[in-house]
Structures are given as structure tokens and as C-alpha cells.
Amino acid sequence: MGADLLAMLPELLLLLGALCALVAGSYSPQHAQWRVRWAAAVAVLGSLVAAVVGLAGEPGTAFEGTVALDTATGVARVTVALALLLLLALAGDEVAGHPRESEIVTLLLLAGLGTLLLASATDLALLVVAFLLSSIPLYGLVGIVRRPGSAEATLKTYLLGALFGITLMLGVAVLFGLAGGTAYDDLSGLADASPAAVTAGGLFVLGGLLFKAGAVPAHFWVPDATQGASVTAAGFLTTVPKLGALVAVARLLTHLPDPAGWTVLLGVLAVASMTVGNLAALAQDDVRRLLGWSTVSQVGYLLAAAAVVPSSDLALPALLVYLPAYTVTNLAAFAALGAEPDRHSVTDWAGVGRTRPGVVGGLAVSLLGLVGTPPTAVFVAKLLTIAATWDAGAWWLAVALVGNTLISLAYYLRWLAPAVRREQPSATETDGTRHTAARVAVAAAAGALVLGLAAGPLWLVVTG
Amino acid sequence: MLSVLVFLPVVVAAALLAPSVPDRVARIVFVATAAVEVALAGAVWAAYDDPGPGALALEEQVPWIPGVGSSYHVGVDGLSLPLVLMTTVVFLACAVFAAREQERPRLQAALFLFLEAVSLGLFVSADLILFFVFFDLSIVAMYFSISGWGHGNAARSALRFFLYTFLGSLALLLGFVGLYVASSPHTFDMLELAAEPPLQGTGATGALVLGAILLGLAVKTPTFPFHTWLPPAHSDAPAIGSAVLAAVLLKMGTYGFVRFGMTMLPDAWRAWAPVLVAVGIVSVVWGALVALAQTDLKRMIAYTSVNHMGYVVLAVGAAGLVSSGADDARAVAVTGAVTQMVSHGLLTAALFLLAGVMFDRRADYGLGEYGGLAGPAPRYTALFAVAAFGSLGLPGLSGFVAEFQVFAGSIATAPVAAVATVGILLTAALFLRAFQRVFTGPTAGLAHGFPDVTAREWAPVAGLLLLSVLIGVLPRPLLDLIEPAAVAAAALVSR
Numbered sequence: 019m020g021a022d023l024l025a026m027l028p029e030l031l032l033l034l035g036a037l038c039a040l041v042a043g044s045y046s047p048q049h050a051q052w053r054v055r056w057a058a059a060v061a062v063l064g065s066l067v068a069a070v071v072g073l074a075g076e077p078g079t080a081f082e083g084t085v086a087l088d089t090a091t092g093v094a095r096v097t098v099a100l101a102l103l104l105l106l107a108l109a110g111d112e113v114a115g116h117p118r119e120s121e122i123v124t125l126l127l128l129a130g131l132g133t134l135l136l137a138s139a140t141d142l143a144l145l146v147v148a149f150l151l152s153s154i155p156l157y158g159l160v161g162i163v164r165r166p167g168s169a170e171a172t173l174k175t176y177l178l179g180a181l182f183g184i185t186l187m188l189g190v191a192v193l194f195g196l197a198g199g200t201a202y203d204d205l206s207g208l209a210d211a212s213p214a215a216v217t218a219g220g221l222f223v224l225g226g227l228l229f230k231a232g233a234v235p236a237h238f239w240v241p242d243a244t245q246g247a248s249v250t251a252a253g254f255l256t257t258v259p260k261l262g263a264l265v266a267v268a269r270l271l272t273h274l275p276d277p278a279g280w281t282v283l284l285g286v287l288a289v290a291s292m293t294v295g296n297l298a299a300l301a302q303d304d305v306r307r308l309l310g311w312s313t314v315s316q317v318g319y320l321l322a323a324a325a326v327v328p329s330s331d332l333a334l335p336a337l338l339v340y341l342p343a344y345t346v347t348n349l350a351a352f353a354a355l356g357a358e359p360d361r362h363s364v365t366d367w368a369g370v371g372r373t374r375p376g377v378v379g380g381l382a383v384s385l386l387g388l389v390g391t392p393p394t395a396v397f398v399a400k401l402l403t404i405a406a407t408w409d410a411g412a413w414w415l416a417v418a419l420v421g422n423t424l425i426s427l428a429y430y431l432r433w434l435a436p437a438v439r440r441e442q443p444s445a446t447e448t449d450g451t452r453h454t455a456a457r458v459a460v461a462a463a464a465g466a467l468v469l470g471l472a473a474g475p476l477w478l479v480v481t482g
Numbered sequence: 483m484l485s486v487l488v489f490l491p492v493v494v495a496a497a498l499l500a501p502s503v504p505d506r507v508a509r510i511v512f513v514a515t516a517a518v519e520v521a522l523a524g525a526v527w528a529a530y531d532d533p534g535p536g537a538l539a540l541e542e543q544v545p546w547i548p549g550v551g552s553s554y555h556v557g558v559d560g561l562s563l564p565l566v567l568m569t570t571v572v573f574l575a576c577a578v579f580a581a582r583e584q585e586r587p588r589l590q591a592a593l594f595l596f597l598e599a600v601s602l603g604l605f606v607s608a609d610l611i612l613f614f615v616f617f618d619l620s621i622v623a624m625y626f627s628i629s630g631w632g633h634g635n636a637a638r639s640a641l642r643f644f645l646y647t648f649l650g651s652l653a654l655l656l657g658f659v660g661l662y663v664a665s666s667p668h669t670f671d672m673l674e675l676a677a678e679p680p681l682q683g684t685g686a687t688g689a690l691v692l693g694a695i696l697l698g699l700a701v702k703t704p705t706f707p708f709h710t711w712l713p714p715a716h717s718d719a720p721a722i723g724s725a726v727l728a729a730v731l732l733k734m735g736t737y738g739f740v741r742f743g744m745t746m747l748p749d750a751w752r753a754w755a756p757v758l759v760a761v762g763i764v765s766v767v768w769g770a771l772v773a774l775a776q777t778d779l780k781r782m783i784a785y786t787s788v789n790h791m792g793y794v795v796l797a798v799g800a801a802g803l804v805s806s807g808a809d810d811a812r813a814v815a816v817t818g819a820v821t822q823m824v825s826h827g828l829l830t831a832a833l834f835l836l837a838g839v840m841f842d843r844r845a846d847y848g849l850g851e852y853g854g855l856a857g858p859a860p861r862y863t864a865l866f867a868v869a870a871f872g873s874l875g876l877p878g879l880s881g882f883v884a885e886f887q888v889f890a891g892s893i894a895t896a897p898v899a900a901v902a903t904v905g906i907l908l909t910a911a912l913f914l915r916a917f918q919r920v921f922t923g924p925t926a927g928l929a930h931g932f933p934d935v936t937a938r939e940w941a942p943v944a945g946l947l948l949l950s951v952l953i954g955v956l957p958r959p960l961l962d963l964i965e966p967a968a969v970a971a972a973a974l975v976s977r
Contacts, residue, residue, distance in 0.1 A: 204807070210816055328690060335549060389620070391622060392611075392614065392619065395616075397615075401655070404656070404663055405659050405663065406660050408659050409663050417577075417656065420655065424649050424652055426650060427645060427648055429646065431641060435629060435637060435640075435641065438626070438629075438630070439630075473546060474546050474547055477547055477549040477550075478548075481549060
């Protein structure tokens, strides 16, 4: 038990940080809430260190095999911790002085904890718990900062989350009934069960995970929540839950019978995600909504890597490279939004490069990175994913991925091109104090570049 | 040494990004760096020793993504070194030409130095992924050059350029991954892939993979029917952007034909060879015909690029017709193709810089707006005449050396290539017609009071033309460089 707890130190530290933030927040005066954020940051930093140490250690399991402590868990832990650090910095600009500041910090950490459990669970029962733990704080995060549309976004997220939570539980119940156990290792018993029932159970479970990932067909909440929530919450919900969900999908897939069939199914859903996300993003004028749809398409690429995990040795490393690559790149874009919160439409961004070269530089690296322009990290990840899908025999997935990349270029450029143009930016009442967000944008963009150039060492990490 | 050549401009470009650098200093740094690059490329040539078939000189290799067998691997051979030399020369010419740039000169210098590094990096790459990285970055840099410093409908043309060539690059990437997946052990290394070509004897699969690669390269080159992005990109790009686009970026496509098509997929290349010959001939004739119909000088030059790149495609296609062509004829065709890349680079860069002079003075490229320009601007006229004659393939200039070899090699292999000689005739007609309209006769229209070229304008153009004449009169040093590699490439196709 003691050893198990020690092995779960990154998760425990997040929990501790969340509790401390909640308690300290209640006892800190309004003007000193920043302490809460710093305390939380220290906890996350501790979690990061513990995660790195854990990643260097031997793989194993904890709590009687319900939690896997392998490379995938390690990468998820490190990535989530890094994302939380960036988001806490981003929150410093946006929600400092907000009456619910400490609650926001608490929810961020709790939802991050839920994501980590989602990534490491190798037991269906734990998967349900992890789903709830990562979902419920999310509903709060979306609505806690009142903005136009935040109420609708919260309701949508909550209703969809409740629906897919129920399908997840239903699927778990079905699989449990068929296999006679909830541990993933027990799922080998499904081989003798009725294929139709297994398919139904697996579909229900995957439905829940796809909600967390924000992928088709459970993606409807993503653009609304991205547009309605605060930038911090939007950055969180388009990044962190996906990390856990995709690792969970990859894990589950290797334990279900008939992996080839599941690969095709998930591959189709991946293509649908990319295509729907891209086509919808093409028509957007609001940059937040555009980014929201863009994340739907991005998760399609990630899902493509997850889908071929059973049939290609390259797929899991590809996915594990993609997770941190996507995280830093996507957060750089949201940090740029956070630095210029009053610029809503694409045209509002025209000429901003003149006045804020750092922000637009970060945005340029981030958006071109999301397209997959070398030498950014997403390029390496996308390349690995294409190679993995082709290697698995799913060449159609590779072709769809490449075709969608081209579509995505159109809307990223529609935003980026006016931003770097020569004209004078439109005057919006920016208070000009959002310096931390600008620094986060630059730092995350630099991270996206460095991660791409340092793909060699990263590869060594993700291959254990 | 190659790494210094490639990364020096990047370092300088990064330094130029500091807002505290004054414009004047930035211009000087731009010229100085470009000059150092020429010297470095010269030093590379001096240190170069023909590495023999299947090897590269001055190799450097550092692992990058070991998991997929991709590394930072650079080196030069007889196919790439001429292009490296040409690239540094063209950039130096552009740097000098841009010495009076008023529009954000510091950022422009940084962008073009970055572009120079990317172009050089591409030509020395010996790894498919490294090649692709530079290929994509060249698109991004050129996009910003057109949208940031272009005129007319620059944003639209730049976007079209980006989307079109990005599509090409993605097709290329698919082809590369296909090569990777088929190779055993999996690798992206060009030398290993050329030594043991994967997908030999696989029929349709190999043809499809090569098809993806050819599509990517054909868009970049561009050949008929993928050339429609080129004229708008050129006509709205700044002068030095056009020069670099035509002289260097187009070569990335044609260089790719020789570098991976022929050597890594010989089986499929032979299957595609008739198509390439046909596409080459159509590009030659179509490009010349459409150029003949242009009334805008820059668009006309842009279409002659389609025509000139057609010769290259024709030659590399003919090199794949193993059954009907003698080995030495095919090698001559490849030599001609590489020579044509160098020659076209020098001559088109000169022509676009001259077009830029016209735009700087009068903001108009219309051929009909000028008349009798020889009167007010004799030096400009002389330079334009030399460049035009070079471009139409007059003996004594580099274009003749190149096109003669292309035809000698191609017609010996595929007699149908003789049809493409029509292209030469058409090019001659269109250049002479344009020359006649703009420069001869009584001074008319915008030509009144047209100031002649200044030293800053004629020196870079004259330098480029001088090199072209030098190659035309004394082609031996260049051919000695190219021939062994061309023979090796022609031999690899027949495996």
C-alpha cells in the first residue's frame, strides 16, 4: 500500500495541491488570492518532478493492477503537469482578482488529476471514476467565469457529459457482464462472448472516452465551450482531457477482441473528426470558435494514431509524441488569445503583429505548428502518425490525414495572414497588462519548436 | 563545413530580428552575409572531391529521430553542388539589388537570409525528412515574402502559392512515407534508399508512391498542368522574391526528380518515363505559347520558366527510357537537365531583377506601355538583351549548353522529343517580340524620361549574366562537376 501510494505521488500531489488551494482560498483575503495560485503551482511542480522520476523508473502496476505505471502514464503525467503550469500562468492574467480565483485553481488541478487517472486506468471501474473526476470539475470550469454564452456552453457540456457518462457506465456494465471482471486483463474473456454484445459494450465505453477527447460524434460541446469559457478554461478543456482520453482509448483497444475491426471503426471516427472539425472551422469568424473546431480536427489526427496501436509498433510512440507536441502548440495559441482577449474576430487581429510582435510570433509558430509545418513538434508527431497508420496497413487513414492537413491550412492562414500584415491594427480597448499571457505564448511556441528539434531524445523517452 | 554554410544565414537572420538593428546596418549585413556565403560555397567547391557513385562528399551526420531512421545528414555531389553555388550567387545578387529597399529592410534581410539557409539546406540534404523540412520552410518563407513585400493582389497570390505548393509538399510527404514503410530496415536516408531501392518489382505500389512524389515535385517545378499558381505569385511578388522563387525554389522540384525519383524508385521511374516525356514536351510548348500571349512582362517571364523547366522534365523523363536509349545518351540528358537548372537560375534571376527595375520606376509591367526604351536607358536595354538572348538559348550563353545537351540526349532516346524544339522557336519569337515592343522604335509611353540603371541595379544583373556567358563559353568546369553524378544517376535508373 505504501509503495503504491509512493508510485502515485504525482497524482497525490495534485490532489494535495487542489485541497490546499481550496482551503487556503477560503482563508485568504480577496487581494491575496495569488498565494493560492503559487501554492498550486508548487504542487504541480512537485507533481512534475515526481512524474519525471517515475518515468525514469521501471514500469509496473499499482493497486492490484488497476493502474498501469508505464511510459504512457509517465508521458501523460509530465504533459498534464506542464499544461497545468502554463494554464496557471495564464490564469494569473485572466482571473487574478476574480471572486472565484481559488476555486478555479482547485478545479484545474482536480480535473487534471482525473485526466491522469483516465490515462493510467487499466480497470473499467476505475475508468468510470476517472471519467467522473475529470468531467465534473470541467463543467464548473466552463461556467465559473461569466461571459456571454458561458451559461449555454456549460449546459451543453453538462448535458452531453451526463449522456456520455451514462453510456460509458452502461458499456462498462455490459463488458463486465460478458467478461466476468472489470480489469483489462479479464477482457480476454470477451473472446468467447457474443460479438454483437461486445461491440455494443465497447462502443458505449468508447463513446464516453470520445466525449472527453472532444471527437466526433461527441464533439458538439467543444466549440461552444471554447467560445463561452474563459481563455484559461478553454485552453484546459481543449488540451488536458484529450490527453487522458486518448491514452485510455489506446489502452482499451489493445484489450478488446478483434482489434482490426476496432481500428477501422476508430479510423473512420478519426477521419470524421478531422473532416468535420476542419470544414466547420473554415466557416468561423470568431477566433475562439475557430480554435475550438480546430481542436476537433486535431483530435482526429491523434485518434488516428490511437486507432492503429494494436497493429503497429510505431503507433504508441507516435501517440506519445503527439500528446506533448499538441499540448504546447495548442496552449501557445490560447495564450496568444489570452494576451489579446478583446480581439474576437479574425479581422480584429489584422495588423496586430506591428504592435505585439511577440504575441503574433508565438501565434504564428503555434498555428503553423498545428498545420504540421516542420520543424515544430506537431510535424514530427504527424509524420510518425502517418508512418504508423501506413505501417499498420491503413493507408487510407494516412491519405485522409494529409488531405485534412491541407484544408486546415486555409483557416489558420485566414487568421494568421491579416495578423502579420502591414496595416495598423484596429484600436480595441486592451488594458495592455496581459504580459504574462504574452510570455506564455512565446514560451509555449518556443517549446513547440524545441520539442520538434529535440525529437531524438523525446523518441527515446516515449519508447521507454 | 556544409553546416556552417547552411546555418550561418539563420544565425545572422535571428540577430537581425532584434528591433534595435538600424536599417542601414541590416542592408550591409545582408550583402556581407550573402557574400560570405558565396565564398563559403566556393570553398566547398575547392574542397570537393568527386565522391563516386552512391556517395556524398563533405558528409555530416547526426541522429535526429532515431526511431524512424531519420537523421541530420548532409553532403554534396555533382547534382547538388552546382545548385548550391548557383543559390549563393543568386542570393548575393538579390542582396545587392535590395540595398535601396525602403520597406522594412531589416525584416526583409532576415527573411531572405532565412530563405537562403533553407534553400541551401534543401540541396545538401541526404535525408528525406530533412529535405522535407527545408522544402516546407521554403514555402513558408516565400509566402511571407510575397504577402509582406508584394504588390497588387499580393495576399491572394501568396495564399494561392501557399495552398498549392503545400498540397504538393503533402503529396511528397506521403511518397516519402511510402518509401520509408517499404524499405527494410525502415529508413529515410537517401543514400541507403538509393543503394537498395525499395518497392522494386512491386508494380502498382511503386508506381503510386512515385506518383505521389512526382505530383509533389511537379507542383513545385511547376510543370503543366500544375503551373497555374506561378504567374500570379510572380507578378505580385517583389523583384528579389520573384528572382529567388524562379531561380532557386523552382529548382527544388526539378532537383527532386533527379535526386529521389530516378535513384530510389528506378522501376517505377521507368514506368513513368513516357508520361514525364509527354509532360515535359507539353510544358515546353504550352509554356512558350502562353508566354507569347502575355502583355505583362513579368507574367511572360514566369511562363518562360514553365517552358524552361519543361526541358528539365523532358530530359529526366528521357533518362528513364532505358530500353530505347543508349546509356551515354541518357547521361547526356541528365547532365543537360542539371546544367539547365543552373543556367535558368542565373538567367531568370537576371530577368526578374530587370523587371523589378521597370516596376520601381513606373509601377507597370505592361509591354504595350513602353516603346523605344533603348533611347533613354541604353544600359538597361543591353542587359535585357543579353538576358533575353541567353534565355532563348543563343550559343555563347549557358542556356545553349544546357538545352543542346537536353535535346541531344532526349532525341537520341525518344525521337518524339524533337517536337519540343518548337519551344525554342516560340521562345525566340516571344523574346524578340517583347524586345522589339519595349526597346526599339521611337520613345513612347512610360519610356519617356525612364532613368537608366544605377550601379546598384546593373551590377548584380551583370554579375549573373557574366556567369551565364562564362558557362556558355567555358562549360568544362561545370560539366566536369556534373557529368560523373549524371552518369551515375543514369546508371541507377537502369537497375
